[in-house]
Amino acid sequence: xxxxxxxxxxxxxxxxxxxEARTGHHHHRATKSQCIQYSxxxxxxxxxxxxxxxxxxxxxxxxxxxxxxxxxxxxQFELHGGSQLFVPPGRWLTSSFNLTSxxxxxxxxxxxxxxxxxxxxxxxxxxxxxxxxxxxxxxxxYISLIFGTNLTDVVITGDNGTIDGQGQVWWDKFHxxxxxxxxxxxxEIMFSENIQISNLTLIDSPxxxxxxxxxxxxxxxxxxxxxxxxxxxxxGINPDxxxxxxxxxxxxxxxxxxxxxxSGWDEYxxxxxxxxxxxxxxxxxxxxxxxxxxxxxxxxxxGIEDVRAEDILAIDSESGVRIKTGVGRGAYVKDIYVxxxxxxxxxxxxxxxxxxxxxxxxNYDPNAIPVVENINYRDVIAENVTMAAKLDGIxxxxxxxxxxxxxxxxxxxxxxxxxxxxxxxxxxSSSVTPTPCALLADQGPGSISACNFPTDSLPIDNVEMQMxxxxxxxx
Ligand SMILES: *[C@@H]1O[C@H](CO)[C@@H](O)[C@H](O)[C@H]1NC(C)=O
Ligand SMILES: *[C@@H]1O[C@H](CO)[C@@H](O)[C@H](O)[C@H]1NC(C)=O
Ligand SMILES: *[C@@H]1O[C@H](CO)[C@@H](O)[C@H](O)[C@H]1NC(C)=O
Ligand SMILES: *[C@@H]1O[C@H](CO)[C@@H](O)[C@H](O)[C@H]1NC(C)=O
Ligand SMILES: *[C@@H]1O[C@H](CO)[C@@H](O)[C@H](O)[C@H]1NC(C)=O
Ligand SMILES: *[C@@H]1O[C@H](CO)[C@@H](O)[C@H](O)[C@H]1NC(C)=O
Ligand SMILES: *[C@@H]1O[C@H](CO)[C@@H](O)[C@H](O)[C@H]1NC(C)=O
Numbered sequence: 001x002x003x004x005x006x007x008x009x010x011x012x013x014x015x016x017x018x019x020e021a022r023t024g025h026h027h028h029r030a031t032k033s034q035c036i037q038y039s040x041x042x043x044x045x046x047x048x049x050x051x052x053x054x055x056x057x058x059x060x061x062x063x064x065x066x067x068x069x070x071x072x073x074x075x076q077f078e079l080h081g082g083s084q085l086f087v088p089p090g091r092w093l094t095s096s097f098n099l100t101s102x103x104x105x106x107x108x109x110x111x112x113x114x115x116x117x118x119x120x121x122x123x124x125x126x127x128x129x130x131x132x133x134x135x136x137x138x139x140x141x142y143i144s145l146i147f148g149t150n151l152t153d154v155v156i157t158g159d160n161g162t163i164d165g166q167g168q169v170w171w172d173k174f175h176x177x178x179x180x181x182x183x184x185x186x187x188e189i190m191f192s193e194n195i196q197i198s199n200l201t202l203i204d205s206p207x208x209x210x211x212x213x214x215x216x217x218x219x220x221x222x223x224x225x226x227x228x229x230x231x232x233x234x235x236g237i238n239p240d241x242x243x244x245x246x247x248x249x250x251x252x253x254x255x256x257x258x259x260x261x262x263s264g265w266d267e268y269x270x271x272x273x274x275x276x277x278x279x280x281x282x283x284x285x286x287x288x289x290x291x292x293x294x295x296x297x298x299x300x301x302x303g304i305e306d307v308r309a310e311d312i313l314a315i316d317s318e319s320g321v322r323i324k325t326g327v328g329r330g331a332y333v334k335d336i337y338v339x340x341x342x343x344x345x346x347x348x349x350x351x352x353x354x355x356x357x358x359x360x361x362x363n364y365d366p367n368a369i370p371v372v373e374n375i376n377y378r379d380v381i382a383e384n385v386t387m388a389a390k391l392d393g394i395x396x397x398x399x400x401x402x403x404x405x406x407x408x409x410x411x412x413x414x415x416x417x418x419x420x421x422x423x424x425x426x427x428x429s430s431s432v433t434p435t436p437c438a439l440l441a442d443q444g445p446g447s448i449s450a451c452n453f454p455t456d457s458l459p460i461d462n463v464e465m466q467m468x469x470x471x472x473x474x475x
Pocket of ligand 1: 038039040157198199221222
């Protein structure tokens, strides 16, 4: 019903403008207005274009002030129907800007946000409380390009518009150890709820691409992420201490994990104590030759639970699903369900690492042992794989309840490695080729469906989108 009404409204606006153009003073000038429609968790009563605030899309002029002025102005509508900011075709150079609540940022398909390469333009903010320090350096970190904190109802979308992180200068500084602070991410939303990030292309991020943290009710859909496969730490999507998230229809080529599920680092993450849970990942395509398709950790000190991944396609990636943890992390990785993976050219189909190391400082608790349990992988076809699996738990604290069923892995003819190498784990298997390690006790072919996958849906699956519109007037 709502959808129909909004579409009709869009058409009426269009024809009214056309009439005006034909009968008004300016009928000698061809005026055309274009109605843009997009789906979103909520539509907005007020609209503006970045050009209304002095924005210049020439690829040279800085638009940082224009973006911040536009959003500061639009924030007055937070309690009056919300607002949308339209970014027309052009190359919009900008440094970081902060979002507001009940707000939509919409990028036209030919709009490119170009992240400033000028380090001095980036504000430095405090480390994340669950990390205790920056990921690249001790101390603070550069604010992300598109940043929001303590917000509700935020949409970042577009008709596949582009956000270009221009990361090369940051990668060079990182390699030369010239950075004073941790590199910025492209999008970071903290302490927020009801977030949609959809139908955009993100390229060459200085570091991580999309980082929702301490947030809930998040939809990430139709995102293309592209970065050179050797670029440092260009993780795709990192849900971090988040509840109720769905990531769907994304295509990621990057230099680090395509999706990295996180929840804080050692003693800082344990003290903060906020897990990532209720996460669905569907229809993900990943190319990441040196990293995982889906990583759980390594920062998982608030816990990771109830992750459901299905319909995953990976080409030329290091590992399928990877659990990364170690002594000092504490917390748990549990109730992980994966089904329907097609993997082509991989080093490992499955990988679990119980001695990941990488500590924020030397104050981690050597008695903080992570618990890894109830890990389910089923319906997997893999080809050209070097090793089927390397599954290493922690001595004295095995990873338990591992279930692998209905899996066919074709080992590359050139591989001379052991197909399965398991230490400090326990679990079962059924209908797995090649024959798994003895620690995964074979239940026989009758148990081909042995590994669980939840049949209920997550609350985020019940969120319905509306059809929203924006009318552009082009002189
Ligand atoms: C993304 O774009 C597709 C069409 O390309 C459209 O069907 C879909 O509704 C859009 N989704 C969102 C969440 O914007
Ligand atoms: C954006 O938010 C951060 C964190 O709250 C703050 O440090 C920064 O000053 C804000 N930037 C602007 C331009 O208001
Ligand atoms: C944001 O929310 C967090 C958690 O509720 C709170 O600790 C923090 O003070 C809030 N920050 C602002 C700027 O309101
Ligand atoms: C969006 O743009 C990227 C980069 O040009 C392209 O690879 C991708 O196929 C586009 N997605 C859609 C849905 O058109
Ligand atoms: C198999 O994997 C190797 C790398 O391990 C790669 O060089 C080769 O091209 C792959 N073959 C096919 C048919 O994809
Ligand atoms: C086994 O996995 C394949 C996909 O790899 C799937 O098509 C098939 O339905 C699965 N079989 C069972 C019994 O679940
Ligand atoms: C199996 O894994 C263990 C633990 O990582 C390692 O020490 C051992 O060398 C591996 N064995 C083979 C044959 O690769």
